[in-house]
Amino acid sequence: MQDPGTYLSALEIELAGFLDTARPALLDSMSRTFVNYEAFFFSDAEHKSTFDEDIVRYCGQITDPVTRKQFIPGEESPHLSYANREFFFVSDSTLGVFRAMPDMYALPDYEMRQETD
Numbered sequence: 487m488q489d490p491g492t493y494l495s496a497l498e499i500e501l502a503g504f505l506d507t508a509r510p511a512l513l514d515s516m517s518r519t520f521v522n523y524e525a526f527f528f529s530d531a532e533h534k535s536t537f538d539e540d541i542v543r544y545c546g547q548i549t550d551p552v553t554r555k556q557f558i559p560g561e562e563s564p565h566l567s568y569a570n571r572e573f574f575f576v577s578d579s580t581l582g583v584f585r586a587m588p589d590m591y592a593l594p595d596y597e598m599r600q601e602t603d
Contacts, residue, residue: 490525491515503529505537505544520571522548523594541572551591552580568592 491513494501501511504526511517511527518527519538526545528534537544542563547556551573559565559574564581566573569592575581584591 489515491518491527501527503527503533505533506530521545522551522571522573524548542574548574550574550576550580551594552583 495513501513503509503511506529509529511529513527517529517531517534518525519534519541520526521541524545526537528537542559542561545559547558549556553576555576557563557576564575564578566581566585568584568588571592573584573592575584
């Protein structure tokens, strides 16, 4: 998968910062956090740190990497860190499937690409 920040910049897409929507997000790798397949971009290091310290509070709906079911994780949601990403799961069983074959589920199986005319 292509780096989302590079992809968005190439398309000249600007995003608002995730926790401070009045300021633009920085699209570099130091200003984002991946949670499951979702990327969150921040306007500064302080907002990124705030998000990273309490992901469940801020992330909202995400996609379970095994079932592809969208859900809102809670404090009790199964969770693990893998390949510099945080992953949350809808159940202990999907966490178990992920643990058995993490490379199969760690990255989405789609590509970002420009539309052609």
